[in-house]
Amino acid sequence: MTISKIGILTGGGDCPGLNAVIRGVVKSAIIRHDWQVIGIEDGFDGLLKLDKCRPLTLESVRGILPRGGTILGTTNRGNPFDYPVERDGKITRVDLSGRVVENIRTLGIEALIAVGGEGSLKIALDLAKKGVPVVGVPKTIDNDLRETDFTFGYNTALETATDALDKLHTTAESHHRVMILEVMGRYAGWIALESGIAGGADVILIPEIPFHLEPICAAVKKRSARGSHFSIVVAAEGAFPAGGDRVVAKEADERHSIERLGGIGQYVARQIEQCLEMDVRVTVLGHLQRGGSPTTFDRALGSRLGTKAVQMVAAGEFGRMACLKGRRITSVPIAEATRELKLVDPEGEIVRTAEDLGIVMGR
Numbered sequence: 195m196t197i198s199k200i201g202i203l204t205g206g207g208d209c210p211g212l213n214a215v216i217r218g219v220v221k222s223a224i225i226r227h228d229w230q231v232i233g234i235e236d237g238f239d240g241l242l243k244l245d246k247c248r249p250l251t252l253e254s255v256r257g258i259l260p261r262g263g264t265i266l267g268t269t270n271r272g273n274p275f276d277y278p279v280e281r282d283g284k285i286t287r288v289d290l291s292g293r294v295v296e297n298i299r300t301l302g303i304e305a306l307i308a309v310g311g312e313g314s315l316k317i318a319l320d321l322a323k324k325g326v327p328v329v330g331v332p333k334t335i336d337n338d339l340r341e342t343d344f345t346f347g348y349n350t351a352l353e354t355a356t357d358a359l360d361k362l363h364t365t366a367e368s369h370h371r372v373m374i375l376e377v378m379g380r381y382a383g384w385i386a387l388e389s390g391i392a393g394g395a396d397v398i399l400i401p402e403i404p405f406h407l408e409p410i411c412a413a414v415k416k417r418s419a420r421g422s423h424f425s426i427v428v429a430a431e432g433a434f435p436a437g438g439d440r441v442v443a444k445e446a447d448e449r450h451s452i453e454r455l456g457g458i459g460q461y462v463a464r465q466i467e468q469c470l471e472m473d474v475r476v477t478v479l480g481h482l483q484r485g486g487s488p489t490t491f492d493r494a495l496g497s498r499l500g501t502k503a504v505q506m507v508a509a510g511e512f513g514r515m516a517c518l519k520g521r522r523i524t525s526v527p528i529a530e531a532t533r534e535l536k537l538v539d540p541e542g543e544i545v546r547t548a549e550d551l552g553i554v555m556g557r
């Protein structure tokens with residue numbers, strides 16, 4: 195099949211490095227193949243309306259490499275196969291995927307590059323099943339996508355979290371306090387674990403290891419007894435106590451299919467204050483982790499994945515996702531990558547490293 199026009203969209207939560215991917219796609223599609231590139235705004239939502247699609251040129255991507263976010267916009271709501279629409283004052287869910295396929299045809303898009311996390315790539319796969327030639331590019335700061343060693347954005351998020359830990363250290367030490375840093379990580383604790391190790395945390399709490407309070411309090415006490423009258427705790431937003439639940443900031447509703455997490459830091463703070471007479475403060479790092487200029491690693495990875503996606507389109511490798519294995523960029527079936535999430539192994543090498551360093555994992 196000869197290609198002359200491709201489309202690109204970015205879906206799910208934004209992430210530093212998305213613009214590097216867009217630039218990689220646009221530059222290689224134009225420079226190598228002389229293809230036209232259509233930028234689709236706001237993820238798959240942009241394929242529901244024709245006016246949300248615009249041509250991307252070399253000028254459109256000039257200067258975007260160091261910029262966070264995505265020039266195309268994104269959304270982590272609204273799956274076209276299960277789309278919330280208001281009817282008679284009530285929200286109902288309808289399948290609008292037929293309209294998406296029709297619009298792709300109307301626009302003359304012969305292949306679609308979908309940059310996204312697990313949710314967006316599953317939508318891409320469902321479109322592939324409807325006959326749309328799709329290539330996926332993995333994205334998430336959480337680094338929880340299978341079949342790729344790293345996702346771009348993760349490295350930048352780690353830098354932000356580690357920098358926050360460095361800053362919390364000095365104030366914790368000055369005030370003899372326990373400082374808790376709540377970081378992102380709904381199902382996977384990669385950010386908490388690796389920033390915690392890099393930032394010298396004393397306690398790391400991740401969703402993969404339900405925590406107990408006793409070892410946390412014992413660790414803080416032990417440090418005080420040794421003369422270190424402060425401690426640093428990193429908690430992934432999805433961490434939860436053994437036998438308990440994740441802390442939900444906002445329940446799911448008709449428009450938001452998953453609940454918003456948040457509050458585990460405050461929960462742990464209250465518990466520590468009850469077992470120890472120490473001042474505890476909580477910092478929620480939140481969306482700062484998703485913002486900012488991508489690190490060198492993420493710019494390079496994003497550029498490599500973007501150009502690889504174009505190579506895959508040229509080779510007709512559809513239904514697959516570009517990925518990083520070791521030092522090599524290669525590709526895997528999207529179905530494999532989205533089969534289940536890549537979680538931290540509680541008995542794996544990185545957790546072992548943390549525990550060998552004396553970091554308490556709440557068990």
Ligand code: F6P
Pocket residue numbers: 207208270334335336378379380431455
């Ligand atoms: O990108 C994934 C993630 O960072 C999760 O860790 C977090 O739960 C979610 O995004 C929050 O997204 P938002 O606030 O944009 O809905």
